[in-house]
Amino acid sequence: MGVRELNIKRFVLTLLIGLFVSLLVSGATCYACSCISLTLEQKIERAEQIFTGKVVGIWHNKKLDQAKVEFEVTSIYKGDVPSVTHVFSSTISTKCGISFQFGKSYLVFKNSDGTTSFCSGTGAINDEKPLDERLGKPLQTYEHVSSLGLNDIKLRYHYEEIGAVRIDPRDKALIPLQDHLFKEVGIERLSNPDDHEQIRLAKGNKEVTVFTGSNILLLKNGPKYMDSISIRDIGIVYAPLRDLMEELDFSVVWNEQDRSITLNDNNAVVSLPNKIENFSKLEAFQRNISKNVPDNMRIVRYSIDSGPIYIDLDYRDDSVSIWMKFDPIRDKMTVEKAYKVSCKSMIWEEKPWSGKLLSLDGCSDGQKHYLLSIIPILKPT
Numbered sequence: 001m002g003v004r005e006l007n008i009k010r011f012v013l014t015l016l017i018g019l020f021v022s023l024l025v026s027g028a029t030c031y032a033c034s035c036i037s038l039t040l041e042q043k044i045e046r047a048e049q050i051f052t053g054k055v056v057g058i059w060h061n062k063k064l065d066q067a068k069v070e071f072e073v074t075s076i077y078k079g080d081v082p083s084v085t086h087v088f089s090s091t092i093s094t095k096c097g098i099s100f101q102f103g104k105s106y107l108v109f110k111n112s113d114g115t116t117s118f119c120s121g122t123g124a125i126n127d128e129k130p131l132d133e134r135l136g137k138p139l140q141t142y143e144h145v146s147s148l149g150l151n152d153i154k155l156r157y158h159y160e161e162i163g164a165v166r167i168d169p170r171d172k173a174l175i176p177l178q179d180h181l182f183k184e185v186g187i188e189r190l191s192n193p194d195d196h197e198q199i200r201l202a203k204g205n206k207e208v209t210v211f212t213g214s215n216i217l218l219l220k221n222g223p224k225y226m227d228s229i230s231i232r233d234i235g236i237v238y239a240p241l242r243d244l245m246e247e248l249d250f251s252v253v254w255n256e257q258d259r260s261i262t263l264n265d266n267n268a269v270v271s272l273p274n275k276i277e278n279f280s281k282l283e284a285f286q287r288n289i290s291k292n293v294p295d296n297m298r299i300v301r302y303s304i305d306s307g308p309i310y311i312d313l314d315y316r317d318d319s320v321s322i323w324m325k326f327d328p329i330r331d332k333m334t335v336e337k338a339y340k341v342s343c344k345s346m347i348w349e350e351k352p353w354s355g356k357l358l359s360l361d362g363c364s365d366g367q368k369h370y371l372l373s374i375i376p377i378l379k380p381t
Contacts, residue, residue: 033117035118036119038121041134044135046111047078047110047120048079049076049108050135051071051076051078051081051107052107052108052125053105054074055101055102055103055213056070056072056084057069057070057086057102057213057215057231058213058215060216062225066088067088067089067091068088069086069087070086072142074142074144075138075142076139077135077136079110081140086114087110088114089116089117096119098116098117102197102212106123107123152164153166153173154258155260156261156262157263158262160307162181163176165261166233166238168228173240173242173261174228174230174231175245176238177199177237177239183329185250186268186312187201187203188201188203189201196212196232198210199239201248203249204249204297206249207220210244213229214230215229217243224243226243228240228243250263251264265298265300266281267281267297267298268281268297268298269300270299270300270302273304281297282297285297293315296315299311303331306334307331307332309334310330311326312324321342321344322345324343324360324363325338326339341365341367343360345362346360346361346372347360347369357371357373357374358371358372358374359371360372
């Protein structure tokens with residue numbers, strides 16, 4: 001087990017055991033806190049609002065000692081409760097906090113100050129166990145549909161449209177965490193594809209773990225607290241686009257004119273027919289190779305009449321080889337298939353009619369050169 005994986009497991013255990021799991025509020029006895037003994041009738045009398053609902057979001061503060069928990073309300077038993085509401089709860093068991101779990105349903109007794117606790121009477125519910133008849137019949141019920149809208153927001157990767165993003169009720173752009181999008185932008189999923197609760201992603205030397213239903217992003221140097229949450233809708237997890245992608249070294253650009261969002265890979269060289277963007281990254285990659293410093297990067301190569309070709313380069317300190325992954329997924333004019341080879345060196349060739357050609361040489365499949373990029377006569381930007 002690697003150090004990074006061990007750190008994630010430790011953080012998750014801390015999150016689930018030390019912070020979130022102080023009490024499993026399914027009617028279990030509270031050992032860590034002391035409550036005043038109250039009857040159900042007294043708890044009903046004390047509560048300002050009583051409702052059932054499903055947890056759709058959990059916001060943690062930086063001290064991790066309190067959570068703001070958002071519910072989609074299904075039934076109201078007391079008070080005026082909107083269809084989506086929130087309560088505050090301590091995450092510390094000795095303070096009778098509740099470890100709310102994303103996606104679970106609860107009977108909630110909300111106090112006048114907006115808080116709830118184990119002592120208030122709040123607890124998890126399920127379809128097999130009916131609610132106590134002393135609550136009476138619901139005053140009102142709600143039916144919920146997806147609260148996410150496409151809103152006609154296009155998503156681009158450099159100059160290529162690759163999909164669309166959704167907008168949450170707080171007007172925040174959310175990106176679907178789907179493998180076909182990861183492939184487009186060069187992100188690797190490190191976690192199990194069937195795990196929809198903790199999604200671990202990597203790009204180059206950057207790693208991020210997304211926790212569904214939470215405002216926490218786990219980075220290499222610790223947690224980041226977002227002002228929005230990752231959610232799951234119809235089996236797909238959506239994460240706050242800007243927070244996530246900027247941590248993976250993308251620039252996020254909003255274009256009001258055509259209502260689109262563009263992701264620019266800061267670790268990529270974009271090779272266009274008449275210019276090269278971010279050429280300094282290629283120069284830095286070559287310098288690192290000469291010094292035996294591990295590095296990785298991407299070349300997005302456009303031709304005049306077709307879509308881009310993605311070329312991922314990886315130089316490792318445990319090898320003398322430069323690994324290249326060639327992916328023409330977006331180039332509709334080529335018959336080439338994706339492949340991966342290792343090569344010994346990068347070489348320049350001077351061509352007076354076009355400029356300088358950068359290629360890989362001495363590759364594992366016996367081919368002499370693999371063209372990476374053409375630097376035109378015009379000065380690269």
